[in-house]
Amino acid sequence: MVIDPPYLIFLGDVPDALAAKTGLGIVDWRPEWCIGQLRLDGCQADANIPDLSIEEAVAQGVKTMVVGAVNAGGVLPAHWIASIVAALDAGLNVATGLHTRLASIDEIRDAAARSGAKLHDVRFSDQRFDTGKGTKRPGLRCLTVGTDCSVGKKYTALALEREMRARGMKADFRATGQTGVFISGRGAAIDAVAADFISGAVEWIAPAAEPDHWDLVEGQGSLFHPSFAGVSLGLLHGAQADAFIVCHEPTRTMMRGVKHGLPSIREVIDMTIACGKLTNPAIRCTGIAVNTQKLGEEEARALLAGLESEYGVPATDPIRFGVSALVDQLEIIRANA
Amino acid sequence: MVIDPPYLIFLGDVPDALAAKTGLGIVDWRPEWCIGQLRLDGCQADANIPDLSIEEAVAQGVKTMVVGAVNAGGVLPAHWIASIVAALDAGLNVATGLHTRLASIDEIRDAAARSGAKLHDVRFSDQRFDTGKGTKRPGLRCLTVGTDCSVGKKYTALALEREMRARGMKADFRATGQTGVFISGRGAAIDAVAADFISGAVEWIAPAAEPDHWDLVEGQGSLFHPSFAGVSLGLLHGAQADAFIVCHEPTRTMMRGVKHGLPSIREVIDMTIACGKLTNPAIRCTGIAVNTQKLGEEEARALLAGLESEYGVPATDPIRFGVSALVDQLEIIRANA
Structure with a gap:
């Protein structure tokens, strides 16, 4: 669309x-x-x-x-x-x-x-896609994944695009949800695509690009969400992510709409790598984005520092503290690509 | 439908x-x-x-x-x-x-x-489904999964149903593909469902049942197929499988339609358990079904014996040697349920 x-x-x-x-x-x-x-x-x-x-x-x-x-x-x-x-x-x-x-x-x-x-x-998808091919295509891609739905995946991808463009990097937000499609002027509501074409649609949404160009792919759902994990997996395979950022809301205790608790960030990292390496063996976690809206500033900083030391990657609240440290990691990957 | x-x-x-x-x-x-x-x-x-x-x-x-x-x-x-x-x-x-x-x-x-x-x-899905809830429902379910597409998942599920009914067990084949829908008179071509509703559709296809009733759920694709893994994952979560059987074609070297090699049976077992436990922590592999059509009988028997000793579960070719040993495992689970 x-x-x-x-x-x-x-x-x-x-x-x-x-x-x-x-x-x-x-x-x-x-x-x-x-x-x-x-x-x-x-x-x-x-x-x-x-x-x-x-x-x-x-x-x-x-x-x-x-x-x-x-x-x-x-x-x-x-x-x-x-x-x-x-x-x-x-x-x-x-x-x-x-x-x-x-x-x-x-x-x-x-x-x-x-x-x-x-x-x-944009809520309906009448577009015909090919099935996903899984063959690695040129260009770099960063996917935002989540411990749940509605934890800041779209916002994080957009904030990355803004910061990267400000630095003069080649970067495009790639929309997989309705609001995202309006913002990027292109994309598809991936949850409305026929199940057979999830990864194929993402291959169209984030197409082959220059080797130093980053797609910031808007994630959907969670590999641990019993309603939507199929969407998340097809999206991961289609994105062929070089990098992913785990988005998280630390005060949430149940996943949205179901009776399941949230997975740990560690579980999300491990499962994303285990599944994502099918279409990109170099996939790695490059950061954590936390929505700290419900925490005081000191509490938020302590939480993020703890996550950084636990996982060895930058952790930030994109709204509160910006995404500079997350972009630094993507710059390193680009420099070594 | x-x-x-x-x-x-x-x-x-x-x-x-x-x-x-x-x-x-x-x-x-x-x-x-x-x-x-x-x-x-x-x-x-x-x-x-x-x-x-x-x-x-x-x-x-x-x-x-x-x-x-x-x-x-x-x-x-x-x-x-x-x-x-x-x-x-x-x-x-x-x-x-x-x-x-x-x-x-x-x-x-x-x-x-x-x-x-x-x-x-049946190739189109106009039916509206709810999103999957992930809440465990009564009844027992066995899902056929695969190292690839077209490796005997439908045939195996149907052969299980036939053998189980012959033994007087309560068993229903549950269709997730076109031919299967004709055979069962009910079901949905899961690959045509909107991505958001994969697991929800399977919750409808294989609904709550008596505690000693087995659904034999027809699998689709493979968690390792870059085109269709999203379908396979949603199906796994919706099926809430108590048991799964890995279907395999031993002479195939590349997955259908893509440039990816096949995963090992071990990888399929591990990934199916890692993902499937989200909606059923008791999920286990209860057997291996191999299409040995291209092998001589002696070669086929040797391959199956090797798999049984490697994985510790029955391995058979459902067409050539029947599914009796696979059903024995499901009888044990039912007896202990």
């Missing part, structure tokens, strides 16, 4: 910033693509970018309106349809991560047919 | 038995469901069951016509459509494993709408 920037971020009339999380995330990570926001009366979210009408957005070169908000249930509210139709009639493409397919709504399908604009439902 | 027996097996006008492999397999394993076959002029395959017209099949109580043949490319030949329409008009359901969706052909869709009969495309 390839989504054309720049974007107009549609925030609807959501009641709070949480409901606009996708849109705010896009603005955070791709401010240069986000020309403006479109908000309806009563919207309680604000991305702090110019409020534009559809006509103004078109005049400023916007190519795609991204629905960056959700209501309860992930369904498209009826009163958002008029804005989507107007965007399509003005020639903009429209992209959403909602559970409703845009083309399932007659007015939207008809408007897209009239204008020839593209409809992107 | 639930397919109603009994069946009329449609073999079309295929040029040889190989092209009718699916149909012949159904007749092999479910003779009691296969009332007759429907063959067109020139058909070179024969399931050795009565040739019936659609009218005769209906009169004998057939519920579903299964397209048990493929032509090159897996597409539905135009000259088979008339038979399918006639079956639908006579009130039969129709099931296929072809790449063409039945409902994508206007005459077929219209005929199904007229009669209210069901169309089953």
Whole structure:
């Protein structure tokens, strides 16, 4: 799926910033693509970018309106349809991560047919992929893996990209989830791909590249999550990761949505290497990223220092302390590649 | 997907038995469901069951016509459509494993709408599943795993079911692939399920059962296959296997479709236990099933004896020497459960 920037971020009339999380995330990570926001009366979210009408957005070169908000249930509210139709009639493409397919709504399908604009439902995967080949391809790849779902894998990969680009390194975030696809303008919601094509999709998402180029591949789930481990394994095999970073939330006691406890970081490292070496025998753990939001600063620093001495790799909270030490490790691998 | 027996097996006008492999397999394993076959002029395959017209099949109580043949490319030949329409008009359901969706052909869709009969495309999965929960459910489960694809996982599971039923044990084959779905009348082509739902689909395929009941779960792919390992892992987690049997083809040097060599049986056992214990800490290897077709009898017996002494579990060729020793192990587990 390839989504054309720049974007107009549609925030609807959501009641709070949480409901606009996708849109705010896009603005955070791709401010240069986000020309403006479109908000309806009563919207309680604000991305702090110019409020534009559809006509103004078109005049400023916007190519795609991204629905960056959700209501309860992930369904498209009826009163958002008029804005989507107007965007399509003005020639903009429209992209959403909602559970409703845009083309399932007659007015939207008809408007897209009239204008020839593209409809992107990033939650669905209609793209055909080849099965994974497993043959090592050029370029370097770092995958974020997790002790659970929702432990900062996307954020860490994006923070790495930002820091690496700031240093002049060749680096691209590679999206495997919905929000990530909007942020990178390309990718696939890997959890929606037919099971046979998980690793093949990742081979497409993070294709062959120059030998000194890093892909920062957004991980999904956990090899230890009983619902989603198959996704995580196919992703690991398809990424052919040279390096991986373990993401962790230290106060969580149960994995999300199930009755399983979390694995230890050691278990995740060992299993990731045991499985990952199938498609890249050089795979190694190069760091640990911890979400320390619920800890005081002193407690957080002590935890990270303990992890560094236990595992012999840098440990950081990407939001609180940055990812400089993690990037240093990737620089070393690149220099020796 | 639930397919109603009994069946009329449609073999079309295929040029040889190989092209009718699916149909012949159904007749092999479910003779009691296969009332007759429907063959067109020139058909070179024969399931050795009565040739019936659609009218005769209906009169004998057939519920579903299964397209048990493929032509090159897996597409539905135009000259088979008339038979399918006639079956639908006579009130039969129709099931296929072809790449063409039945409902994508206007005459077929219209005929199904007229009669209210069901169309089953087992290669596609439109069914919605829950995500896997990973919570241990009652009943015993044995999963066939492999050093590669196409090493006898389905055959072994079916042979176990047959032997166990002959002994009066409670046992059900659980299908995770197309042909298996026809044979069991229920199941899902797990490789076509959206990646997020692999383990959840298997929890549905092999549901909670009596404590002394065995599910024989058809494995797919291999944890060491770079294209399909995600499927294999989700299947392992969803099956919550108490026991697994490693299937192997000893003359194969490369995994199917890729440039990877085969793992050793030891590697498969170790990885299956390391991963499988997430949803069933009691998981153990209870046997090895080897396809010795390309070996002489003496060579085959020597190989199996060597494997038994190396791994400490029964090793057999299910086709050549039966699965009695494999079932003995499952009887022991049941007796101790």
